[in-house]
Structure formats: structure tokens, C-alpha cells
Amino acid sequence: MLLKQMTYFVTIVECGSFTEAAQQCYISQSAISQQIQALEADLQVQLMIRQKRHFELTEAGKYFYRHAKAILKEVEQVTLETKRLGEDQELTLIIGYPKNFNLFELQQAITQFYDLYPEVKISIVSGTHEELYEYLVQGKIDLKVSEQRRAYNDDYYNYELKYSESYVEIASVNALIQKEVITIEDLKSMSCILVVSKGYEESEKNFYEKDLSLSHQFLYVDSLEQARLMVAGNRGYLPIDVIGHMATPIYGIKRIPLYKNGKPIQRNYFACWSKKNTNYYIEEFVQMLRKIFQ
Structure with missing residues (x-):
């Protein structure tokens, strides 16, 4: 069995026509018909029932089509990656x-x-x-x-x-650390510290303000380290998502689950x-x- 025969078969099924498939594969209609006949002979099973200008796939034909299509896609990917490896030094x-x-x-x-x-x-x-x-x-x-x-x-x-669980990191000297969960309402009077690149402050503010209903007072920093130093200094709170392993906060900071309307915030x-x-x-x-x- 040749990959080319697989290609012809898949093309015929997707075109719904031997004539169109032959044109797409740049061979004659009689040649593509002979290739399908040779494929069926090789497999020793009938893949399609021909009726003048139409055809129907047998159960074996439907199975072969699904798997042949997947194989051809994988071959195409292997070919592309092989060429890429040959062309790129790194x-x-x-x-x-x-x-x-x-x-x-x-x-x-x-x-x-x-x-x-x-x-x-x-x-x-x-x-x-x-x-x-x-x-x-x-x-x-x-x-x-x-x-x-x-x-x-x-x-x-x-x-x-993964769905993430939302937390806030807050200074250990803040009275809110006594709570098992912190709500949006608890944070109303505090500044929200966001880690954001210059020029993107407004889009981040809009998200946290409109979608999560967090503070209208925002402070912006460039890195997670800077944000945590500000939190430790009790200058505000840091909203943070935990989607995997998260190390214990640095000394002077406590991490507490964030709730809204009585439910944990998940993203x-x-x-x-x-x-x-x-x-x-x-x-x-x-x-x-x-x-x-x-």
C-alpha cells in the first residue's frame, strides 16, 4: 500500500467525486480509479460501492478513511519538522x-x-x-x-x-490576616498592587475593576518581587492566582483565598x-x- 493511494482515497471521499479528485491530484480519472482498485486488491476488502456517478463507503471504507486521514496528517507534520531540522541550525x-x-x-x-x-x-x-x-x-x-x-x-x-484559585497576599501586620477568607468588600479601602508592563496599566486596571470588582485604588509595579516588597510594607494587597505549586510567601506576608458573593473566585x-x-x-x-x- 502506498501513501499516494491513501491520499487519492481521502481526496475522493472529501471531494465526493472521482473527477474532482483526479483534477486536484493532477492525474487522469482512469488512473485514480485504477489506484483505488489496486488499494482494495492489496487490502483484500471493498472500500466503496460505485454507482454510476456516485459512490458510498462501506464500513471498512469509513474506517480506512478516518485512519488514513490521521496518518497523512502525521506524515505531513513529520515531513515539515524534518525539513525544519535540516534548514535550521537551532x-x-x-x-x-x-x-x-x-x-x-x-x-x-x-x-x-x-x-x-x-x-x-x-x-x-x-x-x-x-x-x-x-x-x-x-x-x-x-x-x-x-x-x-x-x-x-x-x-x-x-x-x-487548569482552573485557578484566586488569593490575595497581604501584610502580616494587617488585621485581615485573622480571616480564613477575604472578600471583595474587605478590600474596598485598600490599594490593589498589580504587576504590569508600562503602557498596559489601564487595560489591567479595567479588568480587575470591572470583571473582579476589586479596588479603585491601584499601584503598578514591574515585577512580582517588587509587588511583594510593597505588600510586606503594608502598602496594599496583591491579587494572585494559584494554578500549580506556589511557594510560601516571604516573611511578613500571608496568602488568603479571595471570595466574591460568598464563593471562591476561580479563573x-x-x-x-x-x-x-x-x-x-x-x-x-x-x-x-x-x-x-x-
Whole structure:
């Protein structure tokens, strides 16, 4: 059995016509018919029932179509990656990751990935959710891991990683540390500290203000470390999501679950990448990361 015969068969089924399939494959109708006959002879089973200008797939034909299509897709991917390996001296996977995330799980996934694919170099770009979205659209990163705040069109894969639990980190000298959970109402009089890149302050503020109903008073810092120093100094609270392992806060800070309307706030995190630029390595890395999160 030849891959070319598989291709002819799949094309005929998807075109619904021997004539159109022959044109698409740049061979004659009689030649493509002979190839299907040879395929059936090789398999010793009938794949389709021919009726003048129409045909119907047998149960064996339906099975063969589904699996042949999957095999052809895999062959195409292997071919593309082989060419890419031959053309590139070094393959790079650029991952966008939120600034306010702990890197524990990401580093675990990278270590596992390097063990299997040492030929691929991984680079990490950090940013806000909106910043990472822009990087992805502009092709500056191959994959982004972040909360889903918008609906993506069909040009992108959206792969769910995990629902996160929302917490706030607050100074140990603050009276609120006596509470088992902190509510939105408890935080009304305090400043909200956000980790955000310059130029993206307004979009982050709008999200936390409108979607989560958090404080109207905001302070902006560039890194998680800076934010925690401000929290320890009792200058405000830091909203933070825990979607995996999160180390114990530094001395002087306590982390407490955040509630709204009597329920814990949960947010959904996804890996997102362009279908146009997808490849085997992206898909493998996302699977590894999801297993670690789970």
C-alpha cells in the first residue's frame, strides 16, 4: 500500500467525486480509479460501492478513511519538522508567560522537554495578559500561557490547562490576616498592587475593576518581587492566582483565598497558539505542562 493511494482515497471521499479528485491530484480519472482498485486488491476488502456517478463507503471504507486521514496528517507534520531540522541550525520555542506567575511548573516542563528534545531551545517572554496576546498575534511568541479574557477565533488553538484559585497576599501586620477568607468588600479601602508592563496599566486596571470588582485604588509595579516588597510594607494587597505549586510567601506576608458573593473566585487558564504556526514541539510542550499542572 502506498501513501499516494491513501491520499487519492481521502481526496475522493472529501471531494465526493472521482473527477474532482483526479483534477486536484493532477492525474487522469482512469488512473485514480485504477489506484483505488489496486488499494482494495492489496487490502483484500471493498472500500466503496460505485454507482454510476456516485459512490458510498462501506464500513471498512469509513474506517480506512478516518485512519488514513490521521496518518497523512502525521506524515505531513513529520515531513515539515524534518525539513525544519535540516534548514535550521537551532530550533527555538518562544513561550509567553504572565509576569505575576510562579515559574515552578514552567521550569519543570522545560526540564522534561529538554530531556526528550535537546535540539530545541526554549525562550521565555513575560508580560501582562494583553501584552502576551499582542505578542502572539504579531508572531513574537509561539505559545502563550495565560488567563482567557477574550474569545479567540478559529485561527488559534485554545488548550485548557487548569482552573485557578484566586488569593490575595497581604501584610502580616494587617488585621485581615485573622480571616480564613477575604472578600471583595474587605478590600474596598485598600490599594490593589498589580504587576504590569508600562503602557498596559489601564487595560489591567479595567479588568480587575470591572470583571473582579476589586479596588479603585491601584499601584503598578514591574515585577512580582517588587509587588511583594510593597505588600510586606503594608502598602496594599496583591491579587494572585494559584494554578500549580506556589511557594510560601516571604516573611511578613500571608496568602488568603479571595471570595466574591460568598464563593471562591476561580479563573480559567489556557495555552494558546496559532494554528498556522503549530508544530509537534508546541503540542508536546503543552501536553507536558498540562500534566504537571494537573
